[in-house]
Amino acid sequence: MFNNDTCCTLVPYFTVHEDKLDAFKALGPKFIERTKTEAGVLHYAFSFDGNNAHCREGYENAAGVLAHLDNVGDILGEALKLSELVRLEVHGPADEIDQLREPLADLNPQFFVLEPGGIRR
Secondary structure (H helix, E strand, C coil): CCCCCCCEEEEEEEEECCCCHHHHHHHHHHHHHHHCCCCCEEEEEEEEECCEEEEEEEECCHHHHHHHHHHHHHHHHHHHHHEEEEEEEEEECHHHHHHHHHHHHHHCCEEEECCCCCCCC
16 A cells, blocks of 8 residues: 655755864764754764765654754764765755755755655555
């Protein structure tokens, strides 16, 4: 059975400052432990390619995204002292994306609106 897809994904890419990779990676478990408490999280993990970091994260809807950012804001502040946010993509259905445009504007994201007709379990 397929569900109405309200899923929103954040796709942030960071370039970690020279000699700060270990400190940045040490924040990963803090992000994950905090994120585990969120009702709207679907998946959350970090991946790396040298000093480039990516956080793979998905939420049930826009409210889940906003709750997450509120929940981890202090840790994100620490991460941004160790890195640059070089790209942020936000993917989701139009109704959900519309709820995120203003709250995320300061992060200068690129918004990708899902075409109707996709499937989600």
